[in-house]
Amino acid sequence: MEEVLIFETIKQYCAFNNQETQHPLVAMIDLSRADPRKLRRMCFEFYVVFLKEVKCGDLRYGCNTYDYDEGTLVFLAPGQVIGHNGDEYYQPQGRALVFHPDFLPGSPLAQRMPQYTFFSYESNEALHLSSRERELIEDCLGKIATELDQLIDQHTRQLLLTNIELLLNYCTRFYDRQFITRTTANQGVLTRFEGLLNDYFRSGQAESEGLPTVNYFAERLHLSANYFGDLIKRETGKSPQDHIQLKVISLAKERLFEPGKSISEVAYDLGFKYPQHFSRMFKKVTGQTPNAYRNVN
Known part of the structure; x- marks a missing residue:
């Protein structure tokens, strides 16, 4: 080590x-x-x-x-x-x-x-900061440095906290800008994510390894889980977990009408360890139990 x-x-x-x-x-x-x-x-x-x-x-x-x-x-x-x-x-x-x-x-x-x-x-x-963004960051850092140069008094903590929060809020804004200005690269990540998601269920991996996680896809896209999540959310308005859930429900709606398939079998095929967890998710998203959906449609 x-x-x-x-x-x-x-x-x-x-x-x-x-x-x-x-x-x-x-x-x-x-x-x-x-x-x-x-x-x-x-x-x-x-x-x-x-x-x-x-x-x-x-x-x-x-x-x-x-x-x-x-x-x-x-x-x-x-x-x-x-x-x-x-x-x-x-x-x-x-x-x-x-x-x-x-x-x-x-x-x-x-x-x-x-x-x-x-x-x-x-x-x-x-x-990666633009020239104007860097000026704002430099201003925040300058105020923090100035406050640290003062003798500590009853105002020190609040002023430092305020300026650190201001700095981080600017960073949030600038990251939003960075996501926007790198739209082409972001679309590539989104396309690859959708491809990996389709492959996971098409290959039968869900049945053998269970439901996929956000970390699973982030690792294969060589991104941190948080960056991947923020990128997908900004591009689509939905989190990666939302995309996974919607994919599961879409496949479930198809497989519920496969002849001779029980609801438990559909659940296991999609990677659920317990059928009741599948039924709970399905009802939460569609407003119907899997059995009711099958009977009505």
Whole structure:
């Protein structure tokens, strides 16, 4: 097993990058202050937003080097592992906003964090900023840095939370723009998803392996589950799970009229472990039980 360098606290990560700790739970890291270092696998027990400031490939994820353009944002959720170990030295560049989960409880931002699904995207699903977008992000980061330079008082937490939330809301908007401007690529993903979905049931895989999951299709499309889900939802208005469910119901309507097929057999063919689960889903979507649908039609 490769050794993983784990950062549990903001203070540890500040020290690693030769930077003073201004707040125990939030920091703006200037990566250029860090000493040149070898490639390492790293795990952060806090949220990280990397902003690349120059064209370089020094942030490495998995076994691949990703060539980050100037103005690229990468997001990491607590517990994610990045990078790989190696003998090559590199000089870190760019900046990182880091904030600990312990900073959030009791705030509106704590309730909103699950909506920022880009924290679980893969590195090749990074956010690429336009010049105007970068200006807005720089403004948010500047306000956070300015607040961290102040002495901590009764206003510090609220001002930091407000500006972090503003930053993340802008990122949500910019990701929406990125999905729109990459429509051709997105349509390709949608077409491949539909093909994989058809193949799964046509091949009898459902009967042997059960109902397909969103993760199953995301892995085969080489996307993170969250990015895949957000992309499909923005393209079609329905989640991948909705598409899977609609496919199951469409096939069920056909197979319920196959001669000699019981409702249990239809359920097992479609990947249900228990026929009652199939009946429950069918009624929820169509308003009728499978037996009633068969008899009426």
